[in-house]
Amino acid sequence: MTRFSRITGTGSHLPPRRLTNDDMVALLAPRGVETSDQWIIERTGIRARHFADDGVFASDLGVHAARAALQAAGRAAEDVDLIIVATSTPDMVFPSTAAIVQHKLGIAGCPAFDVQAVCSGFVYALTVADAMIRTGSANCALVIGSEIFSRLLDFNDRTTCVLFGDGAGAVVLEAANEPGILASDLHADGKHVGILCVPGHVAGGQVTGDPLLKMDGQAVFKLAVGVLEQAARTVLSKAGRSEQDIDWLIPHQANIRIMQGTAKKLKLPLDKLIVTVDQHGNTSAASIPLALDHAVRAGKVKAGDTVMLEGVGGGFTWGAVLLDF
Numbered sequence: 001m002t003r004f005s006r007i008t009g010t011g012s013h014l015p016p017r018r019l020t021n022d023d024m025v026a027l028l029a030p031r032g033v034e035t036s037d038q039w040i041i042e043r044t045g046i047r048a049r050h051f052a053d054d055g056v057f058a059s060d061l062g063v064h065a066a067r068a069a070l071q072a073a074g075r076a077a078e079d080v081d082l083i084i085v086a087t088s089t090p091d092m093v094f095p096s097t098a099a100i101v102q103h104k105l106g107i108a109g110c111p112a113f114d115v116q117a118v119c120s121g122f123v124y125a126l127t128v129a130d131a132m133i134r135t136g137s138a139n140c141a142l143v144i145g146s147e148i149f150s151r152l153l154d155f156n157d158r159t160t161c162v163l164f165g166d167g168a169g170a171v172v173l174e175a176a177n178e179p180g181i182l183a184s185d186l187h188a189d190g191k192h193v194g195i196l197c198v199p200g201h202v203a204g205g206q207v208t209g210d211p212l213l214k215m216d217g218q219a220v221f222k223l224a225v226g227v228l229e230q231a232a233r234t235v236l237s238k239a240g241r242s243e244q245d246i247d248w249l250i251p252h253q254a255n256i257r258i259m260q261g262t263a264k265k266l267k268l269p270l271d272k273l274i275v276t277v278d279q280h281g282n283t284s285a286a287s288i289p290l291a292l293d294h295a296v297r298a299g300k301v302k303a304g305d306t307v308m309l310e311g312v313g314g315g316f317t318w319g320a321v322l323l324d325f
Contacts (some may be wrong), residue, residue: 005133005141005211007325009075010174010295011068014280015052016041023073028155035158045256049165049281051150057091059100059288062146062167065289066105072296073172075140077317080172080204082138083112084284086145087122088314089113090154093202100310101144113140117188118196119252119313122169123321126309127184129173130321144170152198154212163255165215165281169289182306183238183319185231185264192316195219199256224258226310229265231310239268239322241265243304246322252311253277253287274300284313285322301325 018031019027021037028035040046050274052061062085070077072149085098098112117124122145129141148167153161173181191289200211228251236242243266251259273289283290288309310320 001177003136004176004179004181005130005173005305006176006178007323009069009071010170010289010293010296011065011070011072012169012290013064014050014069014167015023015050015056015061016257017053018048019051020048021046021162022081028158028161030271031078031156033156033158035162036067038164038309044163045277046162046281047278047284049168050147052166058087058089058146058148058168059091059104061166062097062101062144062170063104063146063271064068065146065168066101066142066144069142069170069172075172077291079140080107080142081110082129082132082141083110084115084125084141084143085118086115086118086125087147087282088121089148097146097219115174117317118315119284120311120315120319121313122288123184123309123311123319124186124317126171126173126181126186126321127186128321130184133173133175136297139175141173142170143173143285144168147284147286149284149325152211152213158216160213160215163282165283167283167286167290168221169286169293169313171289180323182241183235183323184319184325185234185238186319187231188315188317190315192223195316196208196314211230217284217325219254222315223266223317224254225261227318228262228310228312228320231318232266232308235308235322241306241322246272246308248272248274248301248307249307250274250291250295250307250309251278252313253291254282254312289316
């Protein structure tokens with residue numbers, strides 16, 4: 001019998017500290033960095049974001065999201081036989097954040113590892129988990145996106161520091177007789193490394209290079225809309241579906257203009273676009289599962305709906321997954 005995988009539960013978690021755009025204005029003013037609520041909204045669509053407190057790590061946010069997803073799926077942590085965490089902000093250099101999440105969930109023995117594809121990370125991780133389930137290497141996977149981007153931000157650069165937030169989202173992906181994950185499409189092009197990166201590293205007991213986020217916003221925007229449309233069309237073709245079959249588009253929540261631009265290229269009405277960037281900012285690998293969970297709990301995404309997930313991130317990485325929920 002052919003094996004497939006389906007999402008059986010979703011969960012998410014946001015750290016309690018919420019910063020509105022006005023809070024960001026007040027935070028940046030003592031540094032001589034000028035911005036405004038209107039400036040941020042017009043360029044990004046962002047109105048607020050959440051920042052984790054000191055001593056809180058990606059594994060902590062991921063565990064909260066994972067527990068919510070397990071509860072939604074009617075599963076216990078002991079049922080999990082694979083954990084994949086998509087993150088660019090791991091707890092430490094090693095071990096993996098996934099191994100730390102595993103321990104905090106009180107389980108042991110199953111494979112646990114991280115995937116690093118920045119904002120495309122969740123799409124990458126979901127594709128890997130789907131492949132492992134299809135080949136019989138796992139039956140019940142936790143796929144988590146968790147980020148604390150606030151610790152990578154240069155608060156002297158208003159073009160980047162207002163964009164990002166912290167959070168986590170998770171899904172339980174289980175073996176099934178009927179397909180849930182229909183098709184996926186993943187890509188990377190390393191020649192674009194410099195347009196979105198954190199060019200620092202640890203050596204000799206010190207951080208060398210620049211450990212803060214750098215982004216060429218215009219270059220990212222230009223690349224993003226094109227590759228997201230291409231990836232979406234590829235997964236539709238692989239699945240034998242068309243744009244009209246998409247009930248919901250859930251892109252990585254980078255910028256409202258990129259998201260709306262992608263929807264328009266796919267000829268989708270904007271009311272089929274799931275938007276959380278206004279309240280969460282860009283939470284990188286967490287943004288897709290966060291948005292999915294919020295849409296499910298709001299009663300938008302329902303069983304049987306066809307959902308397009310897609311992301312683009314530093315690397316330059318991009319990809320899409322088409323699924324029946």
